[in-house]
Amino acid sequence: MGKRVVVLGAGFGGLELASTLAEEFAGDLEVVLIDRTEGFVFGYSKLDVMFGRTTAEQVLHRYADLAKPGVTFVHAEVTAIDARTKQVETTAGAFAGDYLVIALGADYEIGRTPGLAEVGHEFYSEAGAFALRDTIAGFDGGDVVIGITAGPFKCPPAPSETALLLDALLRERGIRDSSTISLVMPFPRPIPPSRDASTALLAAFVERGIAWHPETNVRSLDAEARVARLGDGSELPFDLYLGVPVHRVPAVVEASGLTVDGWVPVDPATLETPWPGVFAVGDCAAVGTPRAGVFAERQAATAARRIAARVRGDADGPTYDGRGVCYIEFGGDEVGMVEVSFFEGRPNGSMHGPSLDLAADKHEFGASRVRRWFDREWAPVD
Template identity: 45%
Template sequence: MNPHIIVCGAGFGGLELTARLSAAFGPEVNITLIDKSDAFIFGFSKFEIMFGQQSREEVSSYYSNIAKPGVEFKQELITAIDPDARRVVTDKNTYTADIVVVALGADYDFGATPGFVEGGHEFYSVEGAVKLRDVLPNVTSGNVIVAVVSEPFKCPPAPCEAAMLLDEYFSERGVRSSIDLSVVSPWGIPIPASRPASDAILERFRERNIGWSPNQGVRAIDPATKLVHLRDGNTLSYDLFLGIPVHRVPAVVEASGLAVDDWVPVNKANLSTQFPNVYAIGDVTSAPVPKAGIFAESAGRAVAEHLIAQLRDSGTAKPYDGAGSCFIEFGDHKVGRVDVDFLSGPSVTAPFTEASLQGAEEKREFAASRRQFWFGG
């Protein structure tokens, strides 16, 4: 009887894992890929939605188009996970497997910050990006703040990317001189892993008169007074607040007993959990890497290699390297890149390639190659 593998979540990690297992085993392994959504959308595509450059439909890769031998996709909501029994319950079915991989990402807790729901906007969800698409054309003046409420948060460059793209957007509309634009971050520099990338971002901020408030967090937002209450007790006035919300482990994962101290602990080398034949990858874990799609992808690759060696009972998989290339939008259609390696060597390496038009083309090729590998036959 063929081994049955359940993959909970079809983001970067789940798709990479599924595609690699299918390529290795074909129909000899039964893979059930479960996600509540009908389509995958790259995180950076939310900017395209937010600025009205593309529609949700145009940036969606539909799971129904997955053409991988041995893979069956189920659009279902996961309601319970029993890691002891390796059983997954959804709103439609109950599944039991030989191996379970949890790749459900991080959820957003908008209500954790007083006033956020009533007075703020966000671009980390597709729904938030769609709302901003309708809000931004009406912004002609005032204080626009992009603020990271707390850490950890997904995609470390995204808040700064948002500011640089907003600068470009308002400039093209001829209203930038009437808008004060700033970023609030809990970090001292934009990307702690890469000083060169951080220096490039801060230089762009200086060139474009974008404010930078480091080592700060947001305690609350007051929609009545239009004030952002910062962690140190100071306040900032705002007309448009774009917040990166509090992140949390999905409730179904917390209820499963997999999470410890907010996130799922994993073996750093192979991303196994404390439960036999149960793995966790991506943002849902407390692995010592940032929460970002590229690291979920490399985690999916590492678990795939480990499972291939295990199921074939031959070879030794390489340990998870925590490596990936992160693209950074600087505006003017130019994109930079940080090539990060968190775990392979004695210390983190993160060289930066400066923003260029070629970088933008490389980013497009990155997306196209993933769509082909994850969805193509």
Template identity: 45%
Template structure:
């Protein structure tokens, strides 16, 4: 008898989990994925969109191209989650499952930073990056702030990539000397998981004349002025922000969150409800909120579900992932991270290089092929 697996969210974690279950169970799989979007976008593509290197339409991967045995992907809006009953209500109906996996990612709380919507810009959403694609060519000079408005946030290297790419963008336009770039971060390091990558970023910031303000958070924007949590006021002509993150409201309303995020058992990703798992950005793992860590979580959950269905070993969450950083000049650096398989964090750093760009392209192509047969 089939057991239904219900996956909420078709991001890195959801797509990988569905793919793994389909490969193991084939037509015997009974998996439904629910997502309100009609396409997938790699988060790192938004940097290219905002600086005019590509368009949003060009980087979208339609979910209509996702076809796997035993998998059904539906475009619906989730309105309620009953974790105890493993029941989900959408704008079109109700679904019940034997296994429920919540992989809805993190949303952006723009209202948490007063003035951000009115006086600044965010580049972490598809819409925000697309809007900046039209705004950037009209910017002619003045102070620019790349500012983080809360922690934790997705893709720890993302703001650094923005600052570095901005430097090259302004240089190519011949207006870099007319612009000051300040990067405001709540962290003590631009890449805490890899000291070598952090040093490379700090040295590059210094080389490019990018001012780094550490352990500070943007808490309010006024017209042309960013206010930090220590009271510092920074003038700006252009503000590029990372909004405060939170789980989707429907997840908060479900009662699954504690201290802002969904509580899980880190080795298994299981919530306090049996056979209900949470993977990806909204789960309180303490690990970087990044697609590859959602993938490794999906591998653990897949093994757990398969073991309960047919026996076999359960793979504990490895906490493994890769953080990739664009330096904006054709070079890419990346760090391979392993948080949980050994007694301490292991980080293998690959300095910025053109070969790193080849690695990133391969990362992209592998997932396009694996998920979308593209």
């Protein structure tokens, strides 16, 4: 067919889009997949490494292993994007396509929170979470603050999961009684779209003595006093601070003039930007759903099928439904599952579990994606 799709970013969105197009065209459509990293890591795998349940090497899925028909992986940094011509500049040269998909995710601004870089630890980047493995292993008790600096942020359940997993680990090590855990979040509930999930989490916090500070955020960390200063004027002492940094669209996307109010605008039903033939999916896009991998994956599948329809000259493809499923770690190997819908009236979500059976479901969720994207079997824990 002689058409080319250039995909920027190989996270949930980029991998699913490339895999869908490879299935649709069996090599008759050229897909160029560009990413600056050497491999993919599930967001929840960062917590597995952080809490010593597995290793960084075990959770890394290398892009060099990709072998999809028609898909070429380019290991490079994107340095400029021209949405009008669908051309991009990278450290490996220039690429142009008939269609362009921006799936570059979100970056972090550590410096936006005074004191975070000096006396705190962020656990949202792979490097930050992996480095915390040794820090948490060496922690001998004290005050822990898990703080969100601002919204929106990726994977909304992750801070609550961190609090519960830390509680379980400290109990296992016999130092929970000499420790406090506080969770600071700028929402009225831990999972705003799901009252059931929020109720279950709040009950778990009460049961395990985790202090919940809703509707405020962490403004700064005082290195000398060792306190976190909150937006409501209060302070929390800390011996260990685990922070969710301010999120932002990648600088190259902003510099290319693709953003409105900080994110890439798209039609929520089609994922197409104001530039014809240019789509954006995942964390960098203003879709109206949470910034989480499961939503990026479903958006990418929609965008891929709409691109496929245009390549074939068919009528427009399916529309995005705003649905997603998230797993929540409760500690003690129990996992809950939330099914959420965002485009059918008011956002709402139903909760299942927590249970050991859902832990097995979560395992299969990851294994099935690795099977689909990398054509191999994978166990998240070695």
